[in-house]
Amino acid sequence: MVRTVSDTEYRFQIPALDQAAFLFDFDGTLVDIAPTPEAVVMPDGLAETLRQLRVLCGDALAVISGRPIDQIDHFLGDIPFAVAGEHGIAIRHRPGGPIERAALPKVPQHWLEEARALVETWPGTRLEHKQAGFVLHYRATPEAGPALKAAAEAWMREAEGAFHLQAAKMAWEVRPTGIDKGYAVSLLMEAAPFAGRKPVFVGDDVTDEDGITAAKRMGGAGLRIPTDFPTPAAFRAWVASLVESER
């Protein structure tokens, strides 16, 4: 099947909407990358498109992000049925439900202290502290990337496998080992309204590869920007076309 959206031809297949579950990454997929995490803007029409998609797929709409769940709530409110945050470490399976957190080791305090001191020596860099890890952002100071990486690699040697260093978009992320977006896809797909459907996972980053692999393994579709969609805007237009096709 070929679907043409704004002159772009898409040759991959996804399940019919009444058999599909949609699991979308946030930054760089649903929304464009911005100079800082707070500066992200919800594009016009996206909220309404996602609300309609959720109705058409029987509520089986989730967002799986590296961000903490409260940040996804800030941008998307009650739009997705389920949300997985921190790459699957925290999962809320249904609207208003409890947030389930995987039991993982805490980041050693001295790493955080050293990370705080490090970003102060590189103006424009910043530390984003998550419950189970942290991110060193260098988008505004690209020349700091190697120094931040070297510091994080030293912490990883000390971690002896309990944590690992993830290359992110203009950032280095220290994450506990063992939980990833593939785990989040598998766990969400076990329960209603996702169970019995085929997952369609879409992401843009290295961390999304685990979600893509899991979705394919379950007989669904795993799609990536820019391989399958040239840009987040093209992806959003494709989602809008799915909704439009059901009118």
Ligand SMILES: O=P(O)(O)OC[C@H]1O[C@H](O[C@H]2O[C@H](CO)[C@@H](O)[C@H](O)[C@H]2O)[C@H](O)[C@@H](O)[C@@H]1O
């Ligand atoms: O899994 P995602 O939803 O794609 O989240 C990945 C990370 O996104 C955020 O950082 C990235 O996006 C920022 C806003 O566009 C950008 O300024 C930054 O350079 C990117 O690295 C977020 O801050 C992280 O916590 C997420 O893990």
